[in-house]
Amino acid sequence: MEVFKEINALRQALNHSRSKSLKIGLVPTMGALHEGHASLINQSINETDITVCSLFVNPIQFNNPDDLNTYPRDLERDIDFLEKLGCHILFHPSTAEMYPQPSVVKFSFGSLEQSMEGAFREGHFGGVALVVSKLLNIVKPDKAYFGQKDLQQYIIIQKIVQDLNIDVDLVCAPIIREESGLAISSRNERLTQPQRDVAANLYKALQLGRELLMNNHDISSIKQEISHFLAQWPDICLEYFEVVSQSTLEKIDNTKSMDDVALCIAAYVGSVRLIDNIIYQK
Secondary structure, three states, X not given: OEEEOOHHHHHHHHHHHHHOOOOEEEEEEOOOOOHHHHHHHHHHHHHOOEEEEEEOOOHHHOOOHHHHHHOOOOHHHHHHHHHHHOOOEEEOOOHHHHOXXXXXXXXXXXXXXXXXXXXXXXXXXXXXXXXXXXXXXXXXXXXXXXXXXXXXXXXXXXXXHHHOOOXXXXXXXXXXXXXXXXXXXXXXXXXXXXXXXXXXHHHHHHHHHHHHXXXXXXXXXXXXXXXXXXXXXXXXXXXXXXEEEOOOOOEOOOOOOOOEEEEEEEEEEOOEEEEEEEEEEO
């Protein structure tokens, strides 16, 4: 596996690959790699000729300095992880390389960034949009791979690609879960084992919400049931549980006219903030 820290060197290598008509896949990450990332990398390896994994903890998407400072980092482990998977290229730039000067570019996504994650993490999606735009412009991949766990992020990246006419195929891969049902996340590393056991109840809450939808409960009563269910565990502090359109993420009052609905949740388990979702198809 080749490791690049500089944009120009990476571009030169990828231009050489493109000159041979090789297809390029990109898996953007912030490191602390896990089986969820592995599923994306394996899919890219199977579908493209050259797989690029970027590893960059993007400071401008963190609205909480403590969250940035405590984000897990282990470069040696991540390199070993990628080499065992057979990843071809790691792009690991410094903050100075990605942001040689403070950026003045701003993104606005209207209602997409005002609900759920946007409501609780001010400026988060602007930071995500900027770094993903940079990575797509630097790598110019044929395909870029993202996980369903960050569903709102994926919908926003779709908007960037559509509105800016970026020539890339986006892939949204299913959530990979631990045996307990807990969505695999880099943040899970900060949980104790008892907290991991408690955190698995977030997925159970989503399953309960889906069951209630299937039984035609109204959404307001479902939200009350979910809140009551999670109140059994003092370590869980629910931020939101929403039922939204899968494609637009707009909140919905009923699902009678909806084919695909996303149930989305965010909560703190101790001091660790976790998100999860499931898709409900009638």
